Amino acid sequence: MTSSSQRPAPQLSSALILLDPRDDVALAREQLVPGAPLDAEHRVAGLIPPGHKIAVRDVAAGAPVRRYGQIIGFASRPIRCGEHVHTHNLSMGEFERDYAFGVDVHETPRAARRATFAGIRRADGRIATRNYVGILTTVNCSATVARAIADQFRRDIHPEALAAFPNVDGVVALTHGQGCAMASEGEPIDVLRRTLAGYARHPNFYAVLIVGLGCETNQIDALVETEHLERSTQLTTMTIQQTGGTARTVAAGIERVRELLAQANRVTREPVDASHLTVGLQCGGSDSYSGISANPALGSAVDRLVAHGGTAILSETPEIYGAEHLLTRRAASREVGEKLVARLRWWEDYCARMNANMNNNPSAGNKAGGLTTILEKSLGAVAKGGTTPLVETYEYAEPVRAHGLVFMDTPGYDPVSATGQVAGGANLICFTTGRGSAYGCAPAPSLKFGTNSALWQRQQEDIDLNCGTILDGEQSVEEVGAAIFELMLATASGQQTKSETHGYGQNEFVPWQLGAVM
Structure with a gap:
């Protein structure tokens, strides 16, 4: 019996895409109608939508089906050449993967001269691609306040609010539905805090204001301590309960953002090499x-x-x-x-x-x-x-420090x-x-x-x-x-x-x- 690696590639219609000679299926470039030519001997057996798979050879029930030269599933019933291959006749199944750690590693050639882009250099040397002021929340209960603060600086609602600060990309409130009704220790709160801290440190934020309710499980002080954040003029915090309620917290937050905008606007872009890009x-x-x-x-x-x-x-x-x-x-x-x-x-x-x-x-x-x-x-x-x-x-949400593909x-x-x-x-x-x-x-x-x-x-x-x-x-x-x-x-x-x-x-x-x- 001929193995999949030894199969000759079928000579198919130009309306089909065959990615690998080992493949059992090809891809339709356009809608195929019944009776359309598949190859010199076979015809399309039914309507095939654009982008869908068609069998280019017979596949027995239970046999693996390949695309990209790799297994994409197993025939749940016999599949004839020319048939549509999809959920009605292709299903999952277990099979061994050869992990062969590192056998295909090759050195990536380095560019003789690095490309550059116009980045924003922060005081600590990190490079930003945007320049925002951010408002983060510890808990869902402070989301409305955070949004109310940021809404005062939305260009589509208050175009005058940022008119004097053309180098500021915006003021954004990033809210979420977590922060309470969870354990005070363990993986769930660790992941939430690590995520919030990653945003608090992100170079694309000139400054960040963290807003909490005050009684939530994800306490601001615990977030700051466990994630080794440092309060400063560019990282400030407040809670609704301590500030005196919703209206006072919104007013205090708006005032704090206004104080930051003039400082944030002082940035300039300069040529930096592409090694500062993390995509x-x-x-x-x-x-x-x-x-x-x-x-x-x-x-x-x-x-x-x-x-x-x-x-x-x-x-x-x-x-x-x-x-x-x-x-x-x-x-x-x-x-x-x-x-x-x-x-x-x-x-x-x-x-x-x-x-x-x-x-x-x-x-x-x-x-x-x-x-x-x-x-x-x-x-x-x-x-x-x-x-x-x-x-x-x-x-x-772990900090990425390596260079290359991770x-x-x-x-x-x-x-x-x-x-x-x-x-x-x-x-x-x-x-x-x-x-x-x-x-x-x-x-x-x-x-x-x-x-x-x-x-x-x-x-x-x-x-x-x-x-x-x-x-x-x-x-x-x-x-x-x-x-x-x-x-x-x-x-x-x-x-x-x-x-x-x-x-x-x-x-x-x-x-x-x-x-x-x-």
Whole structure:
């Protein structure tokens, strides 16, 4: 019997995309109708939507089905050549992955001359890409007050409030639903405090005001002490109870922000090299094209970024499940790879405790876009990490100090995942989407890249760059990757993203909530 690695590549219609000669499925570039030619001998057996999979050979029931040359699931019934392959005949199954720690590690060539962007240098030497004043909350009970303070400086409501401060990008209140009805010690409150502290220290904030209620579990003093924060003119705190109620706290907060604006406005931008860029990698509203256009193009940009000394954070742990062996093979050390595998095992246990399973992801929109299993989605998602070695693995919201490609353990839910990346130090987010995403992430600007030209034509107001030109045969992955890298530098220099023009960013702050709500 011929093995999958020895199979000759079928000669398919130009309406199909075959990624690897070992693959059992190809991707439809356009809608295929019954009877359309598949190859010289076979015809399409039914209606195949754009981006969906079609079998290019017979597959027996229970046999693995491959895309990208990798297993994406198992045939739940016999599949004939020319049939639509999706949730009705493809399912999850267990199989061994060869982690082969470090066997594919290669040195990333360093750029002879580093690229630069116009960054903001803080007094301690850190580099910012934006210049905000931030208001953080310890608990949901102080969210209304924090929003009321920030609303006084919204350009769409009070355009005069920041008119004299053109170098200030805005005043944002980042609120959340946690902080009380939880244990005063343990992982849930540790993660919340680590996230808040990461934002309090973020270089894109000139200054931060932390507002609490006063009686919550997540006490301000405990937050400051456990996270080694230092109160100063740029990190101040207040509580509603101690200040004397809602109106007085709002008034005091507005006055405090007004005092900060003149100082924050004194910043200037200067040329700094790209090693100061830390980019969080996200994909949301993915489709079957994500893994062959936008994600590998972003991966190409990541390789360029690392070559220039920068850092990229790959995350969304449930969305590398089934493809983690492609990352462990690139781990710079066995320890880094083992840490990654340990996070996957944590997720398996977490799902078991919650009566869930890893294949609850993909979402309904992902499936409508042609993705069938989490294995398939993950194989496309890891392409965002390019080909450079994986140099470190971090837990959620941990400070990222390594340079190069790193992994941070986060959920696959985009707002929660990006919140952890920004808490870890990401000063730019790059977000690929195939179904269409409307997302922003203050204080870090967020770029969105569409996977297909139909999305670009439909939703240009939210998408910063069309990667569908790869599918259209107009550009290569490397050409689009180069364009993404240049857009990274321009955005880090102050060029606004689509999401910034729409005012996204405040509502997308969502720290990971773990543990029981009491």
